[in-house]
Each structure stands twice: as structure tokens, then as C-alpha cells.
Amino acid sequence: MKRVRIAVVGAGAMARSVYLPALAAISEEVILDTVVDIDQVKAEWAKERYGFRRAAAHVSEVREGDVEAALVITPVREGLDAHYEPVMELCRRGIYVLCEKPLTLSRRRLEQMAAQPTLMPIFNRRFTPVYQQARRLFCGESLQCLYAQKSGRGPVTRELLTNSIHILDVMRWMAGEVREVEAMALSEDPKQELALGALLRFASGAVGIFHMSRGAGQWVERLEATGHGRTVCVEAPHLVRWAFEDKVEEYRPDLNRWIMPAEAKFGFTPCLQRFLAWVRGIEPEAGITGPDAAQSYYLADRILRTAGLPGLDE
Ligand SMILES: NC(=O)c1ccc[n+]([C@@H]2O[C@H](COP(=O)([O-])OP(=O)(O)OC[C@H]3O[C@@H](n4cnc5c(N)ncnc54)[C@H](O)[C@@H]3O)[C@@H](O)[C@H]2O)c1
Incomplete structure (x- = not known):
């Protein structure tokens, strides 16, 4: 099976408790290339613990030549809309993106994000x-x-x-x-x-x-x-x-x-695998x-x- 070179953007609670263990459990499907977090301590921790090739502080440091797909798990709450920028930048560079909910709380940004052909929004249920x-x-x-x-x-x-x-x-x-x-x-x-x-x-x-x-x-x-x-x-x-x-x-x-x-019980691992099947071309379109x-x-x-x-x- 062709392994997908992947970046993870956001190394907080969800990364630590769900996505990094899930990626480690399907290591035959992925190559962990870059982990990005504005908090360098978290990025370095994830790099060391899970064996990413690089740790970075900003999504602009993700190199499209090195990475085919990215997981965006930064926070979105009232007054903090941290999915929009990485999703739009990665999609603009042709990288496939799996993004946590909520995509955004802004109608205008939602319309722009939903129109990105390389985006799969997460509804893990x-x-x-x-x-x-x-x-x-x-x-x-x-x-x-x-x-x-x-x-x-x-x-x-x-x-x-x-x-x-x-x-x-x-x-x-x-x-x-x-x-x-x-x-x-x-x-x-x-x-x-x-x-x-x-x-x-x-x-x-x-x-x-x-x-x-x-x-x-x-x-x-x-x-x-x-x-x-x-x-x-x-x-x-x-x-x-x-x-x-x-x-x-x-x-x-x-x-x-x-x-x-929890990553199996709440559907995170199968959601991730469905995304990877789309990136590899096994599935013709995003799972969502x-x-x-x-x-x-x-x-x-x-x-x-x-x-x-x-x-x-x-
Ligand atoms: N699907 C579910 O059931 C479920 C459950 C819980 C959380 N979530 C979602 O997961 C996402 C992450 O939640 P969390 O609990 O891990 O949050 P968190 O605050 O613990 O972690 C977010 C991380 O992103 C980093 N970050 C913030 N802005 C950034 C940027 N611009 N670039 C790079 N890194 C940045 C922060 O430093 C932090 O380490 C949220 O969107 C949340 O809604 C989904």
C-alpha cells in the first residue's frame, strides 16, 4: 500500500488523545512528515513522541513537495477561527485536507471553505x-x-x-x-x-x-x-x-x-482511513x-x- 505523506496542524488535546495515537496505529498507511503548532513545545513534543520528520510553527512551513495530505485540528470557538487560514492555504497548494469541526463560525468563510475541492470536513459520527x-x-x-x-x-x-x-x-x-x-x-x-x-x-x-x-x-x-x-x-x-x-x-x-x-468507538480512525483512501485515489470523492x-x-x-x-x- 502506498503510504501517504502527512502533516498535522495543531498538536493540542485532540491530537494527543485521538489523532496521533490513531495515526500511529495505522503507521503502514502514513509517513508522518511535519507537525505544526504555534506552540513550539507542543510541536517538538509530537515530533519526538511520534517520529515526525519536522516540527514547524506555521503552516507556511509545510512543503507541498513533501506532503500530500494534512489534518487540521486547531481550535475554533467564539473569537478564535483557527481552521480557516491553514485550510485555505493548504488547499490553495493542492494538498488534501481533513479538517475538524466546526469548520468556522462565519458564513462567508464557510462558503469559501466548502468550495475547496481538496477538503474533507470531519463529522466523525x-x-x-x-x-x-x-x-x-x-x-x-x-x-x-x-x-x-x-x-x-x-x-x-x-x-x-x-x-x-x-x-x-x-x-x-x-x-x-x-x-x-x-x-x-x-x-x-x-x-x-x-x-x-x-x-x-x-x-x-x-x-x-x-x-x-x-x-x-x-x-x-x-x-x-x-x-x-x-x-x-x-x-x-x-x-x-x-x-x-x-x-x-x-x-x-x-x-x-x-x-x-475512543478513536475507534467515535469513528475517528475509520474517518481518517476513508480520507486516506480518497487521497490515494482508491475512493473517487471525499467521505464527506x-x-x-x-x-x-x-x-x-x-x-x-x-x-x-x-x-x-x-
Ligand atoms: N470531533 C469531535 O468529536 C471533537 C471533539 C473535541 C474537539 N474537536 C475539535 O478538535 C479541534 C482541536 O481541539 P483541541 O481540544 O485539540 O484544542 P486545543 O486547544 O487543545 O489544541 C489546539 C492546538 O492548536 C494550536 N494552534 C492554535 N492556532 C494554531 C495555528 N494557527 N497554527 C498551528 N497551531 C495552532 C494550539 O497551540 C493548540 O496546541 C477543535 O476544532 C475542536 O472543535 C472535535
């Missing part, structure tokens, strides 16, 4: 074993109702656009595009939605119910698809249970594994395209605005 199984069992026209919940403890600024967007994207991936939106929210700070409920009408006619809370006592990610006498329930990332024709069955991805690392991913951001924006909250920055 699409590669998560439990959601893959749920979609194999039940998606598209036969789905009549789709309920999704994402809850956690404590407020997060721009929660829907930076975090709960994962599950909105799963809803689109399973049921198709949304035509109508009704939504209500509870928030003290308009950029910190504490609770949000949305009623969605998909183009197929199916009804969607989305609910998020940051006032919860525990982390929950749950999905339930129903229609034509069938139910599929997901308790992410551990369990899918389905009831078809009076028979109930279960799938637990970690049933026979003593330890299943820019225009497809952008639709999930536009849906989040529409829900927020319908609920009377600020959406993407204009």
Missing part, C-alpha cells in the same frame, strides 16, 4: 460503528420519525454550532434534507444556549425532533428512528437496539473487546464533501435563528 449500523438498518424514505438528543453538563459558548452539530449532521445523513424548522430555546446569554428543541420536516415528509441541553446531569447522545412498524435506537457510542416484526436485537461494538479506544457538510451548518444556523438566537456570523 458518520463513521462511528453504532451510527453506521443504525443507518444500515434504517434510513431514507422508509423513516417516518427521527428523534435525536445531545446533552451535557455545563454551558458551552456556541454549543449547537461547535458541538451538537454532530447529531444534526447524523439526522441529515439518515433522513435527508430538512424543509421546515420550528424551534425554541432557553438561554441567559444568547450565544450560550442552555436548552433547545427543534421540530423538523424532512423533504421526504418524515418528522424530526431534535433536543439539546447543557443543563443535564450527564453526557447523553441518543437517536431513535421509527417507521412502518420498525424501531432503531442508538445509545452512542455503545449500543444499537432494533425491533423489527416483534423481534428485538442488539449490536454492541465493544462486546468482545476488552478495551475499545464540503457542500454536504455545509448543509449541516446551515441547518444549525436556521434552527438557532428560528429560536431567536444568533446563528453563523455574517
Whole structure:
């Protein structure tokens, strides 16, 4: 197998806990060329620990002759938009880019990024074993109702656009595009939605119910698809249970594994491998395209605005 020469931009928590271990686990597929971080201590640590050829402080130091693909895992939050510059610069030089969510919080920048033909935006839930199984069992026209919940403890600024967007994207991936939106929210700070409920009408006619809370006592990610006498329930990332024709069955991805690392359970490793297959030309297009991913951001924006909250920055 041809190994892909790769750069990693951003050597923070996600790199340390998820992506660098995942890359190390598929070392037969990649050559670790350059690690970039504005914090030289982090870049040097990653170089030494994982054996990158070079450590750099800025993306301009990534050489397109040396690198075919890059992983951008810098931060994006209110007032800090650190995906845009590296993604645009790397794509301009013809380098394939896999970029973490959220791409950006700006509508104008989102449009520019989504139009880059060498960009694959990350929505790792699409590669998560439990959601893959749920979609194999039940998606598209036969789905009549789709309920999704994402809850956690404590407020997060721009929660829907930076975090709960994962599950909105799963809803689109399973049921198709949304035509109508009704939504209500509870928030003290308009950029910190504490609770949000949305009623969605998909183009197929199916009804969607989305609910998020940051006032919860525990982390929950749950999905339930129903229609034509069938139910599929997901308790992410551990369990899918389905009831078809009076028979109930279960799938637990970690049933026979003593330890299943988070990068496998939450779909990061298969997402990375799908990206590499595209870079190598084995797959004709990105596992998720820019225009497809952008639709999930536009849906989040529409829900927020319908609920009377600020959406993407204009
Ligand atoms: N998909 C998921 O489930 C998931 C979960 C958590 C985080 N994330 C995303 O991963 C990304 C990274 O999160 P994190 O927790 O590792 O953040 P972090 O702050 O721990 O790390 C980011 C790193 O990027 C570096 N950096 C900042 N600007 C840079 C620039 N212009 N060039 C090079 N390096 C730069 C920082 O010095 C830092 O080391 C975020 O976009 C976050 O939303 C995704």
C-alpha cells in the first residue's frame, strides 16, 4: 500500500488523545512528515513522541513537495477561527485536507471553505460503528420519525454550532434534507444556549425532533428512528437496539473487546482511513464533501435563528 505523506496542524488535546495515537496505529498507511503548532513545545513534543520528520510553527512551513495530505485540528470557538487560514492555504497548494469541526463560525468563510475541492470536513459520527449500523438498518424514505438528543453538563459558548452539530449532521445523513424548522430555546446569554428543541420536516415528509441541553446531569447522545412498524435506537457510542416484526436485537461494538479506544468507538480512525483512501485515489470523492457538510451548518444556523438566537456570523 502506498503510504501517504502527512502533516498535522495543531498538536493540542485532540491530537494527543485521538489523532496521533490513531495515526500511529495505522503507521503502514502514513509517513508522518511535519507537525505544526504555534506552540513550539507542543510541536517538538509530537515530533519526538511520534517520529515526525519536522516540527514547524506555521503552516507556511509545510512543503507541498513533501506532503500530500494534512489534518487540521486547531481550535475554533467564539473569537478564535483557527481552521480557516491553514485550510485555505493548504488547499490553495493542492494538498488534501481533513479538517475538524466546526469548520468556522462565519458564513462567508464557510462558503469559501466548502468550495475547496481538496477538503474533507470531519463529522466523525458518520463513521462511528453504532451510527453506521443504525443507518444500515434504517434510513431514507422508509423513516417516518427521527428523534435525536445531545446533552451535557455545563454551558458551552456556541454549543449547537461547535458541538451538537454532530447529531444534526447524523439526522441529515439518515433522513435527508430538512424543509421546515420550528424551534425554541432557553438561554441567559444568547450565544450560550442552555436548552433547545427543534421540530423538523424532512423533504421526504418524515418528522424530526431534535433536543439539546447543557443543563443535564450527564453526557447523553441518543437517536431513535421509527417507521412502518420498525424501531432503531442508538445509545452512542455503545449500543444499537432494533425491533423489527416483534423481534428485538442488539449490536454492541465493544462486546468482545476488552478495551475499545475512543478513536475507534467515535469513528475517528475509520474517518481518517476513508480520507486516506480518497487521497490515494482508491475512493473517487471525499467521505464527506464540503457542500454536504455545509448543509449541516446551515441547518444549525436556521434552527438557532428560528429560536431567536444568533446563528453563523455574517
Ligand atoms: N470531533 C469531535 O468529536 C471533537 C471533539 C473535541 C474537539 N474537536 C475539535 O478538535 C479541534 C482541536 O481541539 P483541541 O481540544 O485539540 O484544542 P486545543 O486547544 O487543545 O489544541 C489546539 C492546538 O492548536 C494550536 N494552534 C492554535 N492556532 C494554531 C495555528 N494557527 N497554527 C498551528 N497551531 C495552532 C494550539 O497551540 C493548540 O496546541 C477543535 O476544532 C475542536 O472543535 C472535535
